[in-house]
Amino acid sequence: MSDRMPVLYLSHGAPPLADDALWTAQLAAWSAELPRPAAILVVSAHWEAAPVTLGATTTVPLEYDFWGFPDRYYRVTYPAPGAPALADRVRGLLTAPGTPVHDAPARGLDHGAYVPLVEMYPEADIPVLQLSLPTLDPGRLLRLGRRLAPLREEGVLIVGSGFFTHNLRELRWDAGPDEAPAWSKEFDAWGREALDRGDVDALLDFEHAAPAGRTAHPRTEHFAPLFVTLGAGETDLPGQRTVIDGFWAGLAKRSVQIG
Template sequence: MPARPGAAFDAFLESTAPSAAERRDWTPEDGPLPALYLSHGAPPLFDEAEWMAQLFAWAQGLPRPKGILIVSAHWEAAPLMISSPAAATPLVYDFGGFAERYFSMRYETPDATAMARRVAAAMPDSEPLHQHASRGLDHGAWVPLKVMYPDADLPVLQLSIPTHDPDRLMAIGRRLRPLREEGYLVIGSGFMTHGLPFVDFRHPEKVPGWSADFDVWAAEAIARGDIGELARYRSQAPGMPYAHPTVDHYVPLFVTYGAATDPEQAATTVVDGYWFGLSKRSFQLN
């Protein structure tokens, strides 16, 4: 436990975050923005200087998007829903046991009504999009975005996960693909391994075999662009079910793959390594 929760985040805001102003806006000449899958952490991300630097550098290397659509592991809801587009919608503090500071953090993004209309128009009659009147961003969205886009000056919307079925999630992602061509960033937010009940928090340096084995399996499939293998994770992935006692943190990657221009391409891993033994593997596809 750090002496002052979020001290690394304070240092980041002072020394690193101001350079976000140097980013140039996306233009059509840039082509489609990539589709991202990121391991999002939780409030302790704000105590991890290296991890924050990696996420910020990732965003720094991309043109500044027109807006962000993010699918978080922490909103499983059917039918398919989208968060409130109102400016400065209050956040969802869907965690417990952390320092009080994290329950007072804000991420007050601008109005996203126009973006919400665009996302709704992308969905077919068989997968209509329902507008949640008041739901804000949960920690699977706002925690990494406070680091990647610290100025909170972009419209952000969150999409629910209505199913765990890879094919259906891929289909949702395909409907979102044109948004990338229009300058919107599409993100699936989860955690490459998430066996929290089996983590030894007394020894943060220890990487359990189930986590390492699953990560190697996923890395190899991602490098091959083998979506079929990734979809067979329940039966093929080593380390199951310990790596994912529930699969909510894994399945957002299928939205990412669906949104990619060529889902069978080799993805580019941007962040790897472990946090308390959990794989932080995060990647992008064009």
């Protein structure tokens, strides 16, 4: 049995995920089945910065990067230890001539990172580092993930955090966990089939190859972390599996594990 850590892509939800008994239970059950990480590296849809930038290298306040929610969502804390050693390792893997890695030590974990981690690792006792999305180009993100892959042999859980479909103009707050508009269901089914086939080329071209690709992702930042996950998990891709599926407010919350 390999000691290599799996790689995750998860749909992270908005802060009200904490009120969804089904989804929080699914995330908690998922983490209970995983090997305990030495550290966690998160690539979130909610932080785009180029060149690659590292945040939360020490424990700093969270980024409450959302607006218009009740006050209780702004009182959530997640004081996970910083991961300066992991930050050094990531710099070593990613720094190349002309492509430096920047630091944003005052930037805390955003909700794409801490909202799922509160449910998966509620004790906040595992070091967490956040890595920015330096681009939305799928091919470049795939290559970024490949360069991060050695971390898996070092006990690091790499997490791409987005949303499998993400069109906020089409939210249906009254929809049940199996209810969604046709575009969301069609894209989700296409994505599941492409993942099951290990068809990375189709996934890279999702805006054109998928049904309703541009409706499912009017802007692509929530699908983009999947490509980091695919790159980091490439050697184990035939063994990927969906851990969470269904819908939330009409959006597909498909979340997958590679390895």
